[in-house]
Amino acid sequence: MFTEIDGSRKAIGDVDVVYHEGLYHLFHLVLPNHDFIAHAVSTNGINWRRVNNAVFIGDPGSWDDLMLWTMAVTPDPHEPGRWRMFYTGLSRRDKGRFQRIGLAVSDDLFHWRKAPVHWQDMRGPNDPELVKRARLLCEHHSASRHDAELDEASCFPLEPDGEFYESALDEGRHWVSFRDPYYYRENGEGWLIASGRVNEGPIVRRGCVSVMKETAPNQFEAMPPLHHPGLYDDIEVPNLIRLDGEYYLIGSIREDAKIRYWHTDRIGNPWRSYHDNVLMARGNYAGRVCRDEKGWLFWCFYSMDLNDRTAHNLMPPPKRLTRTRDGMLRVTTFEGFDDWVMREVDTRCVHTLKEGLGQQLCSIDGDRLELQSEAGFQAFVFDEELNCFRFRTTLRLWGKGKCGLVFRVDPSTHDGYYLSLDLLKGVAQLRAWQTGPDGSGEDMMQFRGLQNGYWYTETPGQARVQLLAFGSYLELSIDGRVVLSLADQTFDRGLLGVYLETAHLEVGDLRLNHMRTPHQSDDHLVTG
Missing domain, CATH: 2.115.10.20 (Glycosyl hydrolase domain; family 43)
Structure with missing residues (x-):
């Protein structure tokens, strides 16, 4: 950064x-x-x-x-x-x-x-x-x-x-x-x-x-x-x-702080909009x-x-910046991150974040997990605490329950990032959830919504997911498209896992890698 x-x-x-x-x-x-x-x-x-x-x-x-x-x-x-x-x-x-x-x-x-x-x-x-x-x-x-x-x-x-x-x-x-x-x-x-x-x-x-x-x-x-x-x-x-014969006009809109685009087949013809013409989530x-x-x-x-x-x-x-087969613009993960990927983490080492909840299931088969939680919130986290990482998986949800990811979560307080993934509607919501100072009363619960993103899928309940945590930079891709892109400095290390709430989920094609920490901190502009 x-x-x-x-x-x-x-x-x-x-x-x-x-x-x-x-x-x-x-x-x-x-x-x-x-x-x-x-x-x-x-x-x-x-x-x-x-x-x-x-x-x-x-x-x-x-x-x-x-x-x-x-x-x-x-x-x-x-x-x-x-x-x-x-x-x-x-x-x-x-x-x-x-x-x-x-x-x-x-x-x-x-x-x-x-x-x-x-x-x-x-x-x-x-x-x-x-x-x-x-x-x-x-x-x-x-x-x-x-x-x-x-x-x-x-x-x-x-x-x-x-x-x-x-x-x-x-x-x-x-x-x-x-x-x-x-x-x-x-x-x-x-x-x-x-x-x-x-x-x-x-x-x-x-x-x-x-x-x-x-x-x-x-x-x-x-x-x-x-x-x-x-x-x-x-x-x-x-x-x-001009990309693949189509012209694209990209602009930033002050009203909602989003980056949007329009397209046409020839300069002089009307500029058209797609149903989803937001190129980047709010804040970018x-x-x-x-x-x-x-x-x-x-x-x-x-x-x-x-x-x-x-x-x-x-x-x-x-x-x-890429173009889909039907002409829509998409942003995808920068391939330069590949040079920062390090050793793989053993994803067969999994445990539950919370104890004493109702009926649960965790079945491990190579690079595939089958998870189930009948009632209440449960996160199935990998044993190793992580700082910078790249996590890739394919999620397949049965039924209409809730699921998502947690990362940089403290094992004792459970403070960390909570990423809600609505695989049916195509909605991602990232929150920072933590414990305030001792004795701070109703303000002891600290909850901040960081960014929301949306995607469309022809296979509701299923998604290819990639999550990057690289210093303070956080990026979520769904089916190859960057859906969330932001920076936050609240948490820098902790557990990573998948959470469920009254859901049955298959977590397949699991790949989790450490990444090298960025050489430069966020304050490089002056000190560099």
Whole structure:
């Protein structure tokens, strides 16, 4: 995982990842100040090393002198070997209420300089002469990662076109959305999409994916929205990819903090939704895609506090982005975890977590368990306590009882993670359940819902299950699809097992492996 340390008052924000010559390059915001775009590199997508920051806010009077927001890094199609970073900037002139898009360029992904801009410093026309002279002495005449040269022919910073989009502070929310750029190129043509808003209709339903066509190198012309669902306030951090001949538009929705997607067979045709268009469970946000040697990867940041996405964030390991036979997008477990798998645990060594309950059955046959509990809750746990692990099995439920998994459970207090699996409806619910301080009365029982996920199955009562516990990162896959993806630091070690409540369950194809503990802790961002 990749995040800030406690006490730093900083948190990782929106991310963008590029894969080039064996290295993953992570560019990300640092909250809450948004003063710079940070840069880190990795060979495996899990362990990261911070390198020099890429771009900083401009000096006072610049178009981006207040904050930097989401960026997108892409090869420059007009200059082989060069890279372009489109990024969002806010100015003090507008008190941060007007978003614009700028450009920085690099020849190696490590050293960046801002592209020329058409912008005039309007501050202080009545300043004393000594102050004006001081400002002149401070002016920069060359581009850097802080400052841009002035060029009246430049189209940067880009602003929304009032013909199609909200473009003034006296309309809509009095807060202009034009951010989170993403560059898409196909058949020799390029488009820059961004989070924008149409200029008519119910005010909190105007969120759209705006689009500008690149008419010449670094010259862009506004076009009508790529997609306007008519439902959301904003569609944040949009991505556009083509997978197996179908186009997919991925965006993050502020209303429910989920990542959703739409699809079409041709740009210009209507964008369609599936009955299940949620790509990632709640808490995962600002998703970005990148392509490596094996296909598309999906990245995002995760907020451990859903009420405040500016603190306690981390970037979990990526997921592999795939397409089902019927055209739906799915995220699957990153194959890089295979390199962390260690010795296998003997799953024939099983005991009950609780004693003195009613009629129960535990039959062991190689890599298969048959479990039964007629009444009350019972967990059948493996003897060995575990920290990081990968657990794989096929569950088959007879009847309509309850079942699920427990992990990192304390043998004496039974505090730990409880994962409810409704194999009939396709619902997963993860909770942290523990004992509070002695003498804390009714608050001694501490129960937190961490994340819910859903899946559809053509075989109700049966599921292939994979559970990963890797440091604070927790991931559940059902039938190959990632259903839960989150981070939690409540419990770090304990027993793992299967629980039943008035149920009869077959646990087959059992495989349980230790995993190496992550080399880097969750606070690597600063200390690494």
